[in-house]
Amino acid sequence: MKPRAKKLIYAFIPLTIRKWLAILINRQTWLDSDKRGWWATQIIVDFAEKDVSSYHKFLWRHHLSYAESYETNLRFGYDNLNETRKFFLSDLVEHLKKQGINPESEIKSVLDVGCSLGYLLRYIETDVFPNASVLDGNDIDKYTIEQGKEFLASCKSKANLIHADMEALENIIGDKKYDVVFGAGILLYLKQDQANKLVAKMMNHTSTMLAFTGLAHPDLDNAKLETSVTRESDKTWIHNIDKMITDAGGKIVARRWEGNKMVDGNTIYFVFAVPAQSLR
Numbered sequence: 337m338k339p340r341a342k343k344l345i346y347a348f349i350p351l352t353i354r355k356w357l358a359i360l361i362n363r364q365t366w367l368d369s370d371k372r373g374w375w376a377t378q379i380i381v382d383f384a385e386k387d388v389s390s391y392h393k394f395l396w397r398h399h400l401s402y403a404e405s406y407e408t409n410l411r412f413g414y415d416n417l418n419e420t421r422k423f424f425l426s427d428l429v430e431h432l433k434k435q436g437i438n439p440e441s442e443i444k445s446v447l448d449v450g451c452s453l454g455y456l457l458r459y460i461e462t463d464v465f466p467n468a469s470v471l472d473g474n475d476i477d478k479y480t481i482e483q484g485k486e487f488l489a490s491c492k493s494k495a496n497l498i499h500a501d502m503e504a505l506e507n508i509i510g511d512k513k514y515d516v517v518f519g520a521g522i523l524l525y526l527k528q529d530q531a532n533k534l535v536a537k538m539m540n541h542t543s544t545m546l547a548f549t550g551l552a553h554p555d556l557d558n559a560k561l562e563t564s565v566t567r568e569s570d571k572t573w574i575h576n577i578d579k580m581i582t583d584a585g586g587k588i589v590a591r592r593w594e595g596n597k598m599v600d601g602n603t604i605y606f607v608f609a610v611p612a613q614s615l616r
């Protein structure tokens with residue numbers, strides 16, 4: 337879209353109406369999905385400039401733009417998992433073992449924050465923590481929660497998906513604690529103060545290990561960042577998750593930062609922590 341046309345659209349059509357238009361455009365399945373996604377986001381780009389976290393929340397909530405690739409046939413199954421998530425889960429197992437925990441028998445409960453369709457939970461259930469009887473996940477994208485639930489029921493999975501905003505985590509899980517709590521690719525959609533709060537909340541619900549994957553800063557180890565910075569291409573956030581964890585009272589037991597290296601479309605920045613009181 338030409339910059340002048342964009343300016344006119346932004347000036348004459350209020351954002352509230354353009355948000356509804358974006359949802360409407362996205363429902364036009366006769367249009368090519370790339371085109372739908374492009375138009376749906378182009379007409380609300382100014383929203384990201386005004387309030388970037390609400391913009392991401394809006395896109396995920398309505399399954400727009402980048403959310404479109406989250407479909408059961410594209411995401412469930414080992415071969416469909418993103419390579420970096422495979423690294424992450426195998427690192428998680430290794431670091432639990434280093435803490436003297438047997439992941440196969442001792443991990444009984446898991447919480448996946450921002451779980452999408454629940455494909456990581458399903459893989460965890462079958463291959464990572466086979467003794468886990470509680471596999472909870474939440475996501476703001478109602479479409480993926482509904483599709484995921486249907487798929488998981490068809491394979492008699494124990495995974496339990498809840499449609500909820502991660503910023504209101506306490507409303508859905510109360511004071512429940514889980515052996516393992518993790519968030520893969522979620523903090524990048526929150527501003528620093530919001531991400532800080534979420535990390536602290538997740539820490540409160542962890543009894544054994546809390547783990548995150550985040551966007552890696554391309555040049556500087558994230559642990560050295562004094563403040564979060566945005567990735568211009570998609571207005572997501574690069575955080576110092578290490579600091580967020582230690583500020584929340586956790587102890588980092590392992591981490592991995594691989595700078596600008598891209599694997600299967602993702603960067604690598606993992607942090608594994610234990611709540612101070614759970615150190616063995």
Ligand SMILES: C[S@@+](CC[C@H](N)C(=O)[O-])C[C@H]1O[C@@H](n2cnc3c(N)ncnc32)[C@H](O)[C@@H]1O
Pocket residue numbers: 392393396397421449450451452453456474475476477480500501502503519520521522525
């Ligand atoms: C990049 S995807 C990652 C999905 C999955 N965790 C993974 O590692 O493949 C980000 C996920 O976070 C979810 N999400 C974004 N903002 C959220 C929020 N405020 N509350 C709950 N889920 C959210 C999205 O709907 C999406 O499923």
